[in-house]
Amino acid sequence: MGTSDTRDTSRTREPDPRRDETPRERFDRELVEMLQGLRVIVAGVQFLFAFLLTLPFSNGFKRVGHTGQWVFYLSLITAACASICLMAPAAQHRMLFRSGRKDLLVNRSNRYGIAGTLALTVSMASAVAVAAKGFFSSGLAAGTAAGFVLIAGWAWFVQPMVTRRRIYAAREADAEEYDAERTEADRRELRREEAERHRIERDRGKRNQSGRDRGDRDAEDEDRDAAGEDGEPPRRDGPPAGRTVID
Numbered sequence: 001m002g003t004s005d006t007r008d009t010s011r012t013r014e015p016d017p018r019r020d021e022t023p024r025e026r027f028d029r030e031l032v033e034m035l036q037g038l039r040v041i042v043a044g045v046q047f048l049f050a051f052l053l054t055l056p057f058s059n060g061f062k063r064v065g066h067t068g069q070w071v072f073y074l075s076l077i078t079a080a081c082a083s084i085c086l087m088a089p090a091a092q093h094r095m096l097f098r099s100g101r102k103d104l105l106v107n108r109s110n111r112y113g114i115a116g117t118l119a120l121t122v123s124m125a126s127a128v129a130v131a132a133k134g135f136f137s138s139g140l141a142a143g144t145a146a147g148f149v150l151i152a153g154w155a156w157f158v159q160p161m162v163t164r165r166r167i168y169a170a171r172e173a174d175a176e177e178y179d180a181e182r183t184e185a186d187r188r189e190l191r192r193e194e195a196e197r198h199r200i201e202r203d204r205g206k207r208n209q210s211g212r213d214r215g216d217r218d219a220e221d222e223d224r225d226a227a228g229e230d231g232e233p234p235r236r237d238g239p240p241a242g243r244t245v246i247d
Helices: 023-057 058-097 104-134 138-230
Strands: none
Touching: 023 058, 023 104, 058 104, 104 138
């Protein structure tokens, strides 16, 4: 939520290959989806906050005891913090209007949403404990609040984190498989190119050999043609074979 996340990431991120959209279009879509989700949560927080504000003025509030009053104070403060965090994205969206930094706004809104949900969990658990303390024992009130924390923690935090890890693990496995396939494809392409190069060299060697053989045959044909025109075989320099020249 500080100033360390003010760098512009919209120019460096590549478009999502699973969607036909640019990074800026993706930020627009993510911001709209996030604001819609926060709008639903804010409505519940507002109802809870209004209930907590009126609770001290009820007749049976003194039955919660001194400890219950501190638990109520914790619930009230965390409800106020949750309201601030969950309404911060909409407020900052207005303040940063036409600034061209929706990437920054999306990152901040995500952090504010997580912080607000954590505060809401504490506030709701404390409110449940206060309400139960007014009619039941302290142990039952604490057990009820603990059960609520477990259910909310699993549904809001643990299960999404487990799913997120599985998704990332699957993506890494797919990336490794894709890299292995590309590596094998590159190897096949190299072998094919090498085989093609050997074939070209072999064909070039055959053509050269064929040219030399054709040149030898042409030379023999010329010798036979010359022998047929003169009526005798072509003369060769030097004495005939088998004779000795005497000076």
